[in-house]
Amino acid sequence: MRNRCRVTKGLENMAKMEVKTSLLDNMIGVGDMVLLEPLNEDSFINNLKKRFDHNEVYTYIGSVVISINPYRSLPIYTPEKVEEYRNRNFYELSPHIFALSDEAYRSLRDQDKDQCILITGESGAGKTEASKLVMSYVAAVCGKGAEVNQVKEQLLQSNPVLEAFGNAKTVRNDNSSRFGKYMDIEFDFKGDPLGGVISNYLLEKSRVVKQPRGERNFHIFYQILSGASEDFLCKLKLERDFSRYNYLGLDSAKVNGVDDAANFRTVRNAMQIVGFMDHETQSVFEVVAAVLKLGNIEFKPESRVNGLDESKIKDKNELKEICELTGIDQSVLERAFSFRTVEAKQEKVSTTLNVAQAYYARDALAKNLYSRLFSWLVTRINESIKAQTKVRKKVMGVLDIYGFEIFEDNSFEQFIINYCNEKLQQIFIELTLKEEQEEYIREGIEWTHIEYFNNAIICDLIENNQTGILAMLDEECLRPGTVTDDTFLEKLNQVCATHQHFESRMSKCSRFLNDTSLPHSCFRIQHYAGKVMYQVEGFVDKNNDLLYRDLSQAMWKANHSLIKALFPEGNPAKINLKRPPTAGSQFKASVATLMKNLQTKNPNYIRCIKPNDKKAAHIFNEALVCHQIRYLGLLENVRVRRAGYAFRQAYEPCLERYKMLCKQTWPHWRGPARAGVEVLFNELEIPEEEFSFGRSKIFIRNPRTLFKLEDQRKQRLEDLATLIEKIYRGWKCRTRFLLMKRSQIVIASWYRRYAQQKKYQKIKSSAIIVQSYIRGWKARKLLRELKHQKRCNEAATIIAAYWHGTQARRELRRLKEEARNKHAIAVIWAYWLGYKVRREYRKFFRANAGKKIYEFTLQRLMQKYFLEMKNKMPSLSPVDKNWPARPYLFLDSTHKELKRIFHLWRCKKYRDQFTDQQKLIYEEKLEASELFKDKKALYPASVGQPFQGAYLEISKNPKYKKLKDAVDEKIIIAEVVNKINRANGKATSRIFLLTKNNVLLADQKSGNIKSEVPLGDVTKVSMSSQNDGFFAVHLKEGSGAAGKGDFLLSSDHLIEMATKLYRTTLSQTKQKLNIEISDEFLVQFRQDKVCVKFIQGSQKNGNIPTCKRKNNRLLEVAVP
Ligand SMILES: Nc1ncnc2c1ncn2[C@@H]1O[C@H](COP(=O)(O)OP(=O)(O)OP(=O)(O)O)[C@@H](O)[C@H]1O
């Protein structure tokens, strides 16, 4: 059971997350009041409250939107919300102002129907905000592009400008619109905005000169003083201090949460976007400044001789500044404040003004100046935003007009406003009923008559041309003789006495004679929204809206193009003695035009409701709301809507929503939707009187029926959810099982593969072993055969070689024999020939002539030899090996001897050039050669190296200063050597010093002397015959230095060191130092003798010999 609950909840949550398809989904209370059951005031208010508490500020009555001011920003106007409501049907989503805007925009665009959006409600109910939301929604969803965006921006930016000049803080609303506004937005056939036209109605201009307690003047005054720069203020001759201006109510000059300075910047920016030129903006602010300064002009009484009262301006400074600002001649304005000229026919009569009249004139001027400026602003904005093309436009009108007002003291303004609301109510009734009726006809449903209150009778009471209150007032205003508010009331009492909606104490009708709630100076009208009592005082004046002609003429004379334009009637050339139309008649005319305009359009209603009087969020004052519901006639609205059928819906969405309730229609109905709905309703056994089939919609008479359907749907959805859950679970288990099965097959196959692989590996390795044995056996067999064959071949080759050798030797012997024979023959033949020649020539020579010839020849030859030798002498370099070839065999030994002598001679010559030092070096080199040549493999490499001795420059390096100081003898060798550690064969760097008497070893880093051995104690130096620098210095046993044992060292200059050591020892001790060259020698380390053995090592470490300790008694040096 618990599981079921959880699942249902989960499904509900899922449904919440789902895209909505009807406003009936997840509804809080009822989204459409038409569905309210039971329908009465309490349930109506409770439903609104419930929804308000859940932040649902919008509720429908059919297609009318009720909007409750949340007094806080809700996250329901985001771009995402715009997207959500875009192109969705009205009842698809929760009630929202965007749904209405979308519906209006789409029927404008797609069905070519002009639209109007009528926003009503009392002050602070959120009309202006609603109108801005509608505009911004339409701007967001309509076409895009640079031009279109500019139009949109101008339309939207007209709002801040008009709000700054036409809105003010009142006790009801911090941003109360003090004028009525109707804006036509014009679109092209694609639905892209082209421009707009704004109409304004009755600005509350009395606010300019006087504000009720706790209220402010129009925003713009405070914005200029807070936001304008010092420079600009100076230009306008204004000061920042509010208290300097009589026209500014001070008790709430600052409004919480409103930054006037920032708003001023917004307004200027908006003016720029809308298209105001700089000089225009400047002129506008000059007029505002002039109005503000007008309030500071004060008058004092002055009696004249003729007894007439006269007034005088107290301080002319302010007047002077106003005139400078507006370019009016100061004397002209001053006179206009003091005199009044009345023109009748050709006569002109001038009368002086007393103080009260002067003040009246001043205030009338200020009010007129401001209200005309406001109208000019609207005209100027219209000029900017008007559509640039002449093509036919589609129009959407947005009406943000003051709602019904009932105050404690109601005056002319409230009368006018409430009249306007009566007219709006009438149009609302007319259009709503008309639409309802049209829909029934369109759908072919029988029209049932609906009872409703028609307020035409009240409209007639006010606007009737003969007997209407407005006509009465105009008549009074125009009548010659004394006219007061009381005479007006008397007139009303006579004419309207019998009207059932007019109430007055003094009327002929005695009904109200004793009604004490109705004062004598008041009359009461039963408006459709309730009874309102009007104070008659001020009606005549306000209706007259009088401005003395002297003032309008003074204004026209101003050297200020804007002010001049605001007072065209001041032009003496166009003087018009006819009275201007009264405020009442003007308003009546503009309302009539507005109504006419609205009647041509498809209406969309937004009824704004104010939840509390505190401008606070979360507070729902039921009494206040109840009052508004009553006078807005909302219940009546619901009843009218429900009089026929409470609910209607197109067949497709209806079938889609309820098809699961019937087997024939679930899950798919394959016929027309209407037939499907018929089958569905028959199946559900809904009584026939409860519904009607229209052409495209089903009409449900009672909300109860709809809720029953909804309940059944909910139940069915739960059942379906269970079914879906069941199927889903089955599917899930099946899928899981199949998955596991598949997985099992995969695992099994992998395992089999693995097992087979292992088996195969085993077989393979066994096969390889067997194979290798066989191959080995075969190879060995083959090898044996090959070896045998090779041996045979070799034997054959050896035999052949021996045979060839024998042959060759035999041949050689033969050839030698032959050569010998030939030679013997030649010698014998030569002797024979000599003998024959001698025998022949003997007779020609004396006895020893032969000998002389022989000697002579010999001498000549010798001479020739020496002369030739003189020319062929080689260079004097001792290393020059050249020597001329021997010319005669008999001079062989001479030639050799000569070569030797010559060499010795040139060596001597060479030696003779030597300095003593060079001689010493060569002596040393010679010594080295004698000691090591052909004995030590290192020797040849040392021959080319000069013996430097002091490799370390001890005396120059400051590091060795101490060492230098310790050794006072001449240093023969100073060099870094490696001292081999017996323990591990590792080397440590030491400085090796050889002086005339001592051998010293010192620390390389510190220069501290480690050992000092007199040369007499050095007995022997051992080294290997190989190419290494290791050598041992053996010390005399029992000598002082021998305590630590012999030194085993290695040096890069071994040959030089050994030679110098040898020579120094010889010269000092007259004894030859024993130099043992052997690849194995013993070194005495303290008590032990260790054998150092040199072996031929690898070239692993390059050419460096490495020393390793093999054991206690053996150090092994590997020489590469
Ligand atoms: N939808 C809304 N969301 C949040 N705040 C709102 C909304 N509507 C109105 N308000 C708040 O209520 C205030 C009054 O609203 P608005 O000025 O629209 O009233 P109004 O009906 O035009 O009054 P008036 O007749 O005096 O001009 C606004 O300044 C704003 O603070």
Ligand SMILES: [Mg+2]
């Ligand atoms: Mg407003």
